[in-house]
Amino acid sequence: MLSLGADGSFWLGPHVLELGASFHRTSRGSLQIGLLIPNRSNQFYTALLHGVENRVAAASGELHWRQAADESGAQKRQWRELLDRGVDAILIDAVDSRDLRPLVDLSHERGVLVVAFGSRLDSVDASVTSDNVQAGLMAGQLLAQQARPARVAIVDGLRKNANADRVAGFKEVMGDHPQVEIVAHVYGEKDDRESGRAAAEALFSEAGEVGGIFAVCDPLALGVADHLANGSANIPVTSIDGRAEAVAQITSGGPIIGTAAQDPERIMDATMRTLERLFHGESASATQLLPVRMINRANAGSYQPWG
Amino acid sequence: MGLTNADRGPAVDRTIAALNLVAHEDHLTVADLTRQLGVAKSSASDLVKSMVGERLLARQGRRLVLGELVPRIASGYAGNSRVLRRFAMAWDKYPILTQHTLSLQALIGLEVIYLDVRLGRHVLPHTPRAGIRVPALRDGVAAPMLQYIPPARVGQALDRFAGFQGNPDLAEQVRQWSASHYSGRDASAVVEPTPTGNDVLTAIVPTDSEQAAPISMAIHLPPNTPEPNAAELIDSLRKLASSLAR
Numbered sequence: 001m002l003s004l005g006a007d008g009s010f011w012l013g014p015h016v017l018e019l020g021a022s023f024h025r026t027s028r029g030s031l032q033i034g035l036l037i038p039n040r041s042n043q044f045y046t047a048l049l050h051g052v053e054n055r056v057a058a059a060s061g062e063l064h065w066r067q068a069a070d071e072s073g074a075q076k077r078q079w080r081e082l083l084d085r086g087v088d089a090i091l092i093d094a095v096d097s098r099d100l101r102p103l104v105d106l107s108h109e110r111g112v113l114v115v116a117f118g119s120r121l122d123s124v125d126a127s128v129t130s131d132n133v134q135a136g137l138m139a140g141q142l143l144a145q146q147a148r149p150a151r152v153a154i155v156d157g158l159r160k161n162a163n164a165d166r167v168a169g170f171k172e173v174m175g176d177h178p179q180v181e182i183v184a185h186v187y188g189e190k191d192d193r194e195s196g197r198a199a200a201e202a203l204f205s206e207a208g209e210v211g212g213i214f215a216v217c218d219p220l221a222l223g224v225a226d227h228l229a230n231g232s233a234n235i236p237v238t239s240i241d242g243r244a245e246a247v248a249q250i251t252s253g254g255p256i257i258g259t260a261a262q263d264p265e266r267i268m269d270a271t272m273r274t275l276e277r278l279f280h281g282e283s284a285s286a287t288q289l290l291p292v293r294m295i296n297r298a299n300a301g302s303y304q305p306w307g
Numbered sequence: 308m309g310l311t312n313a314d315r316g317p318a319v320d321r322t323i324a325a326l327n328l329v330a331h332e333d334h335l336t337v338a339d340l341t342r343q344l345g346v347a348k349s350s351a352s353d354l355v356k357s358m359v360g361e362r363l364l365a366r367q368g369r370r371l372v373l374g375e376l377v378p379r380i381a382s383g384y385a386g387n388s389r390v391l392r393r394f395a396m397a398w399d400k401y402p403i404l405t406q407h408t409l410s411l412q413a414l415i416g417l418e419v420i421y422l423d424v425r426l427g428r429h430v431l432p433h434t435p436r437a438g439i440r441v442p443a444l445r446d447g448v449a450a451p452m453l454q455y456i457p458p459a460r461v462g463q464a465l466d467r468f469a470g471f472q473g474n475p476d477l478a479e480q481v482r483q484w485s486a487s488h489y490s491g492r493d494a495s496a497v498v499e500p501t502p503t504g505n506d507v508l509t510a511i512v513p514t515d516s517e518q519a520a521p522i523s524m525a526i527h528l529p530p531n532t533p534e535p536n537a538a539e540l541i542d543s544l545r546k547l548a549s550s551l552a553r
Contacts, residue, residue: 014420
């Protein structure tokens, strides 16, 4: 089990390799996949986990998933822990897209594939996301048509590329509507309903009267809608995600009037296909953008929401 | 407190014996282990419980299998666990390779060690198996992988094990052979004979880490195999080698 060297030091003996080879012959060794998500309580990830668990099981792999409760530091620690565990790949939807390059580099040094999903990351092997710019464009277009007076506000969330792309799309389409002015851009602490309520309160303190609100995701929008329900003003809200509760508001008359729907299971399906291609040495597109679909009152009845 | 020297020997012996039994026999239960080790049932149960706790063994229903710590320790040769695991998972995805005996090897200073082997249908003059060590250079004849590893990396491997292997004259011979025979390629172009009697095709497994032991993969063929499709074999071998590094 050990070999004694000429200098009196010890090293692994050859019998260790015989045992290791026996292990691999009988167990075949399964693909070890690490999955990092921001928050398990977010229904987007519930739907997504369901898809990835089935897919990994079908491939005889083993899934190790971690949720960070929207804490960037926790997610970084979880990433390191999965690397130390010896995973073959990291799939990540980042809490905060900034300052993850060292972990991406460390993963590559250890031969670990990194695929970002939901939100792009720099220098990873591949990214699979909804077309978040398109989503912002669609939500902005709808709001520009509805907002009165022409003062709109942005309720942003976690500092990740997905949200940045959505805001970029929103602002781009606002450029086509010079009569609309963006009067506030506030940030929720997390991408959740409570943060949406708090952000709405801060928004109205900062900007006073607004005629429309764009929220980067449905949980924030639902929080904004909660705050609006306490007042009398009829202020339209557009959002992104396509989850059931937002769609229910759309069909019942608001405040949420539209949501650009993404498909979590489709995102994870595309992510896993990309991972399989990369793992087998095939080429894969560095960035895949999956189209979104604008859900408004006209088509909400025919849309099957998730969450 | 703890084990005395008198206790430590038999306990280690029983642990290694248990590992060997589980490694080489299928569907081994605790009862089988008890019988084969020739110990009391309670002793075998305690031993299995300890080994399962340390991940040297694992339970699959009533069956005992090697635990995940075993391949992790073995991966010390390769520098990371993924190469060995991926070799085990991926080799049968290349049908042309599955007919042949395939070995994964690491250059450990003055020796080449077989990390893992998959046996094919041909009977070979030398049947490789995991754990076998062969000299990297003997009587002027070098292991095939040596000509595909850049001399600088060969030097690093020699330096790493210099004290352990303690043969500076032979190490210098290996350095000089490497410097004068390095092919500049990362894989064979033709089938090559070896001192073991097998003919081989070799491909280096790429690695970004300068610290990892150089690793290669080889297809072993019976000597003078009539017109093997070397081009197709080496192409599949290189693809498999590349996939291990990802």
